Amino acid sequence: xxxxxxxxxxxxxxxxxxxxxxxxxxxxxxxxxxxxxxxxxxxxxxxxxxxxxxxxxxxxxxxxxxxxxxxxxxxxxxxxxxxxxxxxxxxxxxxxxxxxxxxxxxxxxxxxxxxxxxxxxxxxxxxxxxxxxxxxxxxxxxxxxxxxxxxxxxxxxxxxxxxxxxxxxxxxxxxxxxxxxxxxxxxxxxxxxxxxxxxxxxxxxxxxxxxxxxxxxxxxxxxxxxxxxxxxxxxxxxxxxxxxxxxxxxxxxxxxxxxxxxxxxxxxxxx
Numbered sequence: 001x002x003x004x005x006x007x008x009x010x011x012x013x014x015x016x017x018x019x020x021x022x023x024x025x026x027x028x029x030x031x032x033x034x035x036x037x038x039x040x041x042x043x044x045x046x047x048x049x050x051x052x053x054x055x056x057x058x059x060x061x062x063x064x065x066x067x068x069x070x071x072x073x074x075x076x077x078x079x080x081x082x083x084x085x086x087x088x089x090x091x092x093x094x095x096x097x098x099x100x101x102x103x104x105x106x107x108x109x110x111x112x113x114x115x116x117x118x119x120x121x122x123x124x125x126x127x128x129x130x131x132x133x134x135x136x137x138x139x140x141x142x143x144x145x146x147x148x149x150x151x152x153x154x155x156x157x158x159x160x161x162x163x164x165x166x167x168x169x170x171x172x173x174x175x176x177x178x179x180x181x182x183x184x185x186x187x188x189x190x191x192x193x194x195x196x197x198x199x200x201x202x203x204x205x206x207x208x209x210x211x212x213x214x215x216x217x218x219x220x221x222x223x224x225x226x227x228x229x230x231x232x233x234x235x236x237x238x239x240x241x242x243x244x245x246x247x248x249x250x251x252x253x254x255x256x257x258x259x260x261x262x263x264x265x266x267x268x269x270x271x
Contacts (some may be wrong), residue, residue, distance in 0.1 A: 001051050004050040009047065010050075011046055011049060011050060021255055023038075030177075041247060042252075045248045045250075048097045048205075052097030055097075055100060059100040059135065062104070067104070068108060070212060072214065073105075073109055073214045074213070074214070076109070078216045078218050082199050083155060086155050087194060088151065088152030088157065089152075089156075089157040089196055089197050089198075089219075090187065090191060090198045091158060092161075092235065095163055096203065096249045096250055096251065098204065098205060099161065099203070101212070102214060103159055105203070106214055107137075111136070112137060112157035113158045114139050114140065114158070114159040115141075115159060116142060160187070162235065163176075163235075166182070167259040170185060170186055171184050171259070172229045174232035175236060176236040176240060176256065187224075199220075200217040200220070
Protein backbone atom coordinates (compact mmCIF):
# COMPACT_ATOMS: atom_id res chain seq x y z
CA UNK A 1 0.00 0.00 0.00
CA UNK A 2 2.97 2.30 0.55
CA UNK A 3 4.06 1.59 -3.00
CA UNK A 4 0.55 2.38 -4.18
CA UNK A 5 0.52 5.74 -2.41
CA UNK A 6 3.83 6.58 -4.08
CA UNK A 7 2.40 5.67 -7.49
CA UNK A 8 -0.59 7.90 -6.75
CA UNK A 9 1.62 10.81 -5.74
CA UNK A 10 3.55 10.53 -8.99
CA UNK A 11 0.33 10.24 -10.99
CA UNK A 12 -1.00 13.44 -9.39
CA UNK A 13 1.99 15.33 -10.77
CA UNK A 14 2.31 13.57 -14.13
CA UNK A 15 -1.30 12.84 -15.16
CA UNK A 16 -2.27 16.50 -15.39
CA UNK A 17 -5.44 16.03 -17.42
CA UNK A 18 -6.81 13.45 -14.97
CA UNK A 19 -5.85 15.66 -12.05
CA UNK A 20 -7.81 18.56 -13.54
CA UNK A 21 -10.83 16.29 -14.06
CA UNK A 22 -10.66 15.14 -10.44
CA UNK A 23 -10.27 18.74 -9.23
CA UNK A 24 -13.39 19.72 -11.18
CA UNK A 25 -15.43 16.80 -9.83
CA UNK A 26 -14.43 17.51 -6.25
CA UNK A 27 -15.18 21.22 -6.64
CA UNK A 28 -18.63 20.46 -8.10
CA UNK A 29 -19.58 17.74 -5.61
CA UNK A 30 -18.14 19.29 -2.43
CA UNK A 31 -18.73 23.05 -2.75
CA UNK A 32 -19.02 23.28 1.04
CA UNK A 33 -15.30 22.46 1.40
CA UNK A 34 -12.85 25.32 1.26
CA UNK A 35 -9.97 25.23 -1.20
CA UNK A 36 -7.52 23.70 1.27
CA UNK A 37 -9.84 20.81 2.12
CA UNK A 38 -10.63 20.20 -1.55
CA UNK A 39 -6.89 19.99 -2.24
CA UNK A 40 -6.43 17.60 0.68
CA UNK A 41 -9.21 15.38 -0.70
CA UNK A 42 -7.57 15.46 -4.14
CA UNK A 43 -4.26 14.30 -2.66
CA UNK A 44 -5.97 11.53 -0.68
CA UNK A 45 -7.80 10.44 -3.79
CA UNK A 46 -4.65 10.07 -5.87
CA UNK A 47 -3.05 8.07 -3.04
CA UNK A 48 -6.14 5.82 -3.11
CA UNK A 49 -5.94 5.64 -6.91
CA UNK A 50 -2.33 4.43 -6.71
CA UNK A 51 -3.30 1.83 -4.14
CA UNK A 52 -6.05 0.72 -6.52
CA UNK A 53 -3.43 -0.02 -9.18
CA UNK A 54 -1.57 -2.28 -6.76
CA UNK A 55 -4.86 -3.87 -5.69
CA UNK A 56 -5.74 -4.62 -9.30
CA UNK A 57 -2.48 -6.56 -9.59
CA UNK A 58 -3.39 -8.41 -6.38
CA UNK A 59 -6.82 -9.14 -7.84
CA UNK A 60 -5.43 -10.65 -11.01
CA UNK A 61 -2.33 -12.43 -9.67
CA UNK A 62 -2.55 -12.53 -5.85
CA UNK A 63 -2.59 -15.89 -4.05
CA UNK A 64 -6.02 -16.83 -2.74
CA UNK A 65 -4.84 -18.32 0.56
CA UNK A 66 -3.11 -15.02 1.42
CA UNK A 67 -5.93 -12.73 0.29
CA UNK A 68 -8.46 -14.63 2.41
CA UNK A 69 -6.87 -13.17 5.53
CA UNK A 70 -7.66 -9.59 4.62
CA UNK A 71 -11.40 -9.09 4.33
CA UNK A 72 -14.60 -9.05 6.35
CA UNK A 73 -17.91 -9.85 4.63
CA UNK A 74 -21.20 -8.56 6.01
CA UNK A 75 -24.71 -9.01 4.64
CA UNK A 76 -24.11 -12.43 3.11
CA UNK A 77 -27.69 -13.39 4.00
CA UNK A 78 -29.06 -10.69 1.67
CA UNK A 79 -27.39 -12.22 -1.38
CA UNK A 80 -28.38 -15.75 -0.40
CA UNK A 81 -32.01 -14.73 0.11
CA UNK A 82 -32.11 -13.04 -3.30
CA UNK A 83 -30.58 -16.07 -5.05
CA UNK A 84 -33.08 -18.36 -3.35
CA UNK A 85 -35.81 -16.71 -5.41
CA UNK A 86 -34.29 -18.37 -8.49
CA UNK A 87 -34.28 -15.38 -10.85
CA UNK A 88 -30.68 -14.26 -10.60
CA UNK A 89 -29.26 -11.21 -8.86
CA UNK A 90 -27.93 -7.89 -10.17
CA UNK A 91 -24.98 -7.05 -7.89
CA UNK A 92 -25.18 -3.27 -8.04
CA UNK A 93 -21.78 -1.70 -7.42
CA UNK A 94 -19.93 1.54 -8.22
CA UNK A 95 -16.49 2.62 -9.42
CA UNK A 96 -14.45 2.86 -6.27
CA UNK A 97 -10.68 2.47 -6.46
CA UNK A 98 -11.05 -0.87 -4.64
CA UNK A 99 -13.48 -2.21 -7.26
CA UNK A 100 -11.30 -4.94 -8.83
CA UNK A 101 -9.94 -6.39 -5.61
CA UNK A 102 -13.31 -6.15 -3.87
CA UNK A 103 -14.83 -8.26 -6.63
CA UNK A 104 -12.05 -10.85 -6.36
CA UNK A 105 -12.50 -11.14 -2.60
CA UNK A 106 -16.28 -11.58 -2.86
CA UNK A 107 -15.84 -14.16 -5.63
CA UNK A 108 -13.83 -16.33 -3.22
CA UNK A 109 -16.96 -16.62 -1.09
CA UNK A 110 -19.75 -16.21 -3.65
CA UNK A 111 -18.85 -17.01 -7.29
CA UNK A 112 -20.53 -14.63 -9.71
CA UNK A 113 -20.39 -13.31 -13.28
CA UNK A 114 -18.98 -9.88 -14.05
CA UNK A 115 -20.13 -7.34 -16.64
CA UNK A 116 -17.28 -5.19 -17.94
CA UNK A 117 -16.58 -2.57 -20.58
CA UNK A 118 -14.00 -3.53 -23.20
CA UNK A 119 -10.73 -1.60 -23.06
CA UNK A 120 -9.74 0.35 -26.18
CA UNK A 121 -6.16 -0.94 -26.04
CA UNK A 122 -6.18 -4.48 -27.54
CA UNK A 123 -3.24 -5.70 -25.44
CA UNK A 124 -4.69 -4.43 -22.17
CA UNK A 125 -8.10 -5.82 -23.15
CA UNK A 126 -6.54 -9.26 -23.71
CA UNK A 127 -4.76 -9.20 -20.33
CA UNK A 128 -7.82 -7.88 -18.48
CA UNK A 129 -10.28 -10.32 -20.04
CA UNK A 130 -7.99 -13.28 -19.43
CA UNK A 131 -7.48 -12.30 -15.79
CA UNK A 132 -11.20 -11.79 -15.19
CA UNK A 133 -12.09 -15.10 -16.83
CA UNK A 134 -9.63 -16.76 -14.46
CA UNK A 135 -10.84 -15.02 -11.30
CA UNK A 136 -14.59 -14.92 -11.96
CA UNK A 137 -17.01 -17.56 -13.21
CA UNK A 138 -17.65 -15.57 -16.38
CA UNK A 139 -16.67 -12.17 -17.82
CA UNK A 140 -19.39 -10.62 -20.02
CA UNK A 141 -18.69 -7.62 -22.31
CA UNK A 142 -21.11 -4.80 -21.51
CA UNK A 143 -22.64 -4.84 -25.00
CA UNK A 144 -23.55 -8.55 -24.80
CA UNK A 145 -27.04 -8.17 -23.33
CA UNK A 146 -28.05 -11.66 -24.42
CA UNK A 147 -25.25 -13.27 -22.38
CA UNK A 148 -26.09 -11.08 -19.40
CA UNK A 149 -29.75 -12.08 -19.45
CA UNK A 150 -28.78 -15.74 -19.88
CA UNK A 151 -26.65 -15.54 -16.73
CA UNK A 152 -29.52 -14.02 -14.77
CA UNK A 153 -31.96 -16.60 -16.13
CA UNK A 154 -29.59 -19.34 -14.91
CA UNK A 155 -29.84 -17.80 -11.40
CA UNK A 156 -26.35 -16.37 -11.28
CA UNK A 157 -25.36 -13.14 -9.63
CA UNK A 158 -23.98 -10.60 -12.13
CA UNK A 159 -21.73 -7.78 -10.96
CA UNK A 160 -22.74 -4.46 -12.52
CA UNK A 161 -21.62 -0.82 -11.97
CA UNK A 162 -23.83 1.78 -13.75
CA UNK A 163 -22.26 4.94 -12.34
CA UNK A 164 -20.19 6.16 -15.29
CA UNK A 165 -21.22 8.59 -18.02
CA UNK A 166 -21.85 6.70 -21.27
CA UNK A 167 -24.48 9.05 -22.72
CA UNK A 168 -26.68 7.74 -25.52
CA UNK A 169 -30.24 6.51 -25.62
CA UNK A 170 -29.76 4.08 -22.72
CA UNK A 171 -29.22 6.96 -20.28
CA UNK A 172 -31.39 9.46 -18.45
CA UNK A 173 -30.50 12.54 -16.40
CA UNK A 174 -30.67 12.08 -12.64
CA UNK A 175 -29.12 14.04 -9.76
CA UNK A 176 -25.75 13.00 -8.35
CA UNK A 177 -24.44 15.30 -5.62
CA UNK A 178 -27.16 17.71 -6.71
CA UNK A 179 -25.90 17.84 -10.31
CA UNK A 180 -27.73 16.43 -13.33
CA UNK A 181 -25.71 13.38 -14.38
CA UNK A 182 -26.22 11.18 -17.42
CA UNK A 183 -27.05 7.83 -15.80
CA UNK A 184 -27.59 4.42 -17.35
CA UNK A 185 -31.22 3.35 -17.08
CA UNK A 186 -30.22 -0.23 -17.87
CA UNK A 187 -30.66 -1.35 -14.26
CA UNK A 188 -34.41 -0.79 -14.42
CA UNK A 189 -34.69 -2.47 -17.80
CA UNK A 190 -32.70 -5.53 -16.73
CA UNK A 191 -34.69 -5.90 -13.52
CA UNK A 192 -37.97 -5.62 -15.46
CA UNK A 193 -37.02 -8.16 -18.11
CA UNK A 194 -35.37 -10.71 -15.80
CA UNK A 195 -37.28 -10.28 -12.56
CA UNK A 196 -33.90 -10.31 -10.80
CA UNK A 197 -33.39 -8.73 -7.41
CA UNK A 198 -30.97 -5.80 -7.20
CA UNK A 199 -28.52 -6.25 -4.30
CA UNK A 200 -26.13 -3.32 -3.69
CA UNK A 201 -22.51 -4.34 -3.09
CA UNK A 202 -19.75 -2.01 -1.91
CA UNK A 203 -16.22 -2.45 -0.65
CA UNK A 204 -13.90 -0.20 1.32
CA UNK A 205 -10.40 -0.22 2.79
CA UNK A 206 -10.19 -0.69 6.53
CA UNK A 207 -8.01 1.77 8.48
CA UNK A 208 -4.23 1.29 8.71
CA UNK A 209 -4.08 -1.16 5.77
CA UNK A 210 -5.62 -3.93 7.87
CA UNK A 211 -7.80 -5.20 5.04
CA UNK A 212 -11.18 -4.64 3.41
CA UNK A 213 -14.83 -4.48 4.36
CA UNK A 214 -17.24 -6.02 1.83
CA UNK A 215 -20.86 -4.99 2.35
CA UNK A 216 -23.87 -6.65 0.74
CA UNK A 217 -27.01 -4.60 1.33
CA UNK A 218 -30.66 -5.71 1.38
CA UNK A 219 -32.23 -6.08 -2.07
CA UNK A 220 -33.93 -2.91 -3.29
CA UNK A 221 -37.65 -2.97 -2.57
CA UNK A 222 -40.28 -1.75 -5.03
CA UNK A 223 -37.72 -1.76 -7.80
CA UNK A 224 -38.10 -1.02 -10.64
CA UNK A 225 -40.41 1.85 -9.82
CA UNK A 226 -42.70 4.02 -11.87
CA UNK A 227 -40.15 5.36 -14.37
CA UNK A 228 -36.43 5.07 -15.26
CA UNK A 229 -35.63 8.61 -14.08
CA UNK A 230 -36.90 7.86 -10.57
CA UNK A 231 -34.99 4.59 -10.47
CA UNK A 232 -31.79 6.28 -11.68
CA UNK A 233 -32.14 8.99 -9.04
CA UNK A 234 -32.61 6.34 -6.37
CA UNK A 235 -29.47 4.47 -7.44
CA UNK A 236 -27.43 7.66 -7.67
CA UNK A 237 -28.52 8.66 -4.16
CA UNK A 238 -27.54 5.24 -2.84
CA UNK A 239 -24.07 5.55 -4.39
CA UNK A 240 -23.72 9.14 -3.24
CA UNK A 241 -24.43 8.13 0.36
CA UNK A 242 -21.62 5.57 0.23
CA UNK A 243 -19.23 8.01 -1.48
CA UNK A 244 -19.77 10.55 1.28
CA UNK A 245 -18.56 7.97 3.82
CA UNK A 246 -15.22 7.49 1.99
CA UNK A 247 -14.90 10.22 -0.66
CA UNK A 248 -11.19 9.64 -1.32
CA UNK A 249 -11.90 6.07 -2.48
CA UNK A 250 -14.33 7.03 -5.28
CA UNK A 251 -13.07 7.30 -8.88
CA UNK A 252 -13.03 11.07 -9.38
CA UNK A 253 -10.75 11.00 -12.45
CA UNK A 254 -13.74 9.97 -14.62
CA UNK A 255 -15.71 12.74 -16.39
CA UNK A 256 -18.95 11.92 -14.60
CA UNK A 257 -20.69 15.11 -15.82
CA UNK A 258 -19.40 15.35 -19.38
CA UNK A 259 -22.86 14.89 -20.97
CA UNK A 260 -24.97 17.92 -20.11
CA UNK A 261 -28.68 18.68 -20.41
CA UNK A 262 -29.59 21.27 -23.07
CA UNK A 263 -28.38 24.72 -22.12
CA UNK A 264 -25.75 23.57 -19.58
CA UNK A 265 -22.06 24.06 -20.31
CA UNK A 266 -19.32 21.42 -20.37
CA UNK A 267 -17.61 21.68 -16.95
CA UNK A 268 -14.17 20.17 -17.63
CA UNK A 269 -10.98 21.77 -18.98
CA UNK A 270 -10.73 21.21 -22.73
CA UNK A 271 -6.93 20.89 -22.78
